[in-house]
Amino acid sequence: MEQQPQQPTGARVLVVDDDPTVAEVVSGYLDRAGYVVDRAGDGPDALARAAAHRPDLVVLDLMLPGMDGLEVCRRMRDDGPVPVIMLTARGDEDDRVLGLEVGADDYVTKPFSPRELVLRVGSVLRRTRPAQSSGPLRAAGLTVDPAARRAAKHGTELALTVREFDLLVFLLRHPGRTFGREELMREVWGWDFGDQSTVTVHVRRLRGKVEDDPARPRLIQTVWGVGYRFDDTVPVAGE
Structure with a gap:
C-alpha cells in the first residue's frame, strides 16, 4: 500500500478498547508510526485520561462495557472538539450512522488491518492542520476561516466536527x-x-448547525436524484 504523507509528529492518540489484544496491537502500530499513545479499557477510564491529557485523536470502540462508545464520544465532545475514529464490531449501517451522529469523524469495522487504521488516523489528523493559503469564506451569514478551522453564523461560533467543517x-x-x-x-x-x-x-448534521430551520433547509439544498447544492443567494434571518 502506498504510504501517506507524514503525520503530525508527537500527536497524542487515546486508544479505548476493552479487548487487551486489540488495544495492544493498535497501540503498538501507532507507537511505531510516531504517535504518543495512551490506552483505556472502559468509558470512565477514557474520560479521566482525556481530561488529564487532552488527546489529538481518539480511537474508540463502540461496544464498551457499562458506558458504551457512543456515550463516551458524546461526553468527550461536550468538553470540546476532538477527532474520533469509531471501531465497530459489526458492519451494520445502524452502528456506523449512530457513531457519525454523535460526532465520530471516521469508522473502522472489525476485523480491520492495523496498518489501515494508522493511515486513517494520519488522514484525520492532517485534516485538522491549518490550510496554507486560504482566506475566510463568507456567505448567507456564515463566516468560515479554513486556516484557523473556525466557523461562525452571525458571529456565533459553530461546533463542527472535522468532516462537517x-x-x-x-x-x-x-x-x-x-x-x-x-x-x-x-x-x-x-x-x-x-x-x-x-x-x-x-449533510444532516451540518444542516442542523447552519440552517435556520433544518427541517426546511435553504442553504444546503437537496437536488433529488443527483445530490446536494449550496445556495449562497438565499438570505438568512438576521441579515
Missing part, C-alpha cells in the same frame, strides 16, 4: 454547483470507496 468549506467554495454523494466522498474526504450514507449523515 471540510464539507462546509467545500460547499462554500463551489456555490450553486450540485454534487453527488459519491463525488463529495471523493472530493471532500479523498475516499474512492465507502458507504455513501456517510455523506447523508454529515
Whole structure:
C-alpha cells in the first residue's frame, strides 16, 4: 500500500478498547508510526485520561462495557472538539450512522488491518492542520476561516466536527454547483470507496448547525436524484 504523507509528529492518540489484544496491537502500530499513545479499557477510564491529557485523536470502540462508545464520544465532545475514529464490531449501517451522529469523524469495522487504521488516523489528523493559503469564506451569514478551522453564523461560533467543517468549506467554495454523494466522498474526504450514507449523515448534521430551520433547509439544498447544492443567494434571518 502506498504510504501517506507524514503525520503530525508527537500527536497524542487515546486508544479505548476493552479487548487487551486489540488495544495492544493498535497501540503498538501507532507507537511505531510516531504517535504518543495512551490506552483505556472502559468509558470512565477514557474520560479521566482525556481530561488529564487532552488527546489529538481518539480511537474508540463502540461496544464498551457499562458506558458504551457512543456515550463516551458524546461526553468527550461536550468538553470540546476532538477527532474520533469509531471501531465497530459489526458492519451494520445502524452502528456506523449512530457513531457519525454523535460526532465520530471516521469508522473502522472489525476485523480491520492495523496498518489501515494508522493511515486513517494520519488522514484525520492532517485534516485538522491549518490550510496554507486560504482566506475566510463568507456567505448567507456564515463566516468560515479554513486556516484557523473556525466557523461562525452571525458571529456565533459553530461546533463542527472535522468532516462537517471540510464539507462546509467545500460547499462554500463551489456555490450553486450540485454534487453527488459519491463525488463529495471523493472530493471532500479523498475516499474512492465507502458507504455513501456517510455523506447523508454529515449533510444532516451540518444542516442542523447552519440552517435556520433544518427541517426546511435553504442553504444546503437537496437536488433529488443527483445530490446536494449550496445556495449562497438565499438570505438568512438576521441579515
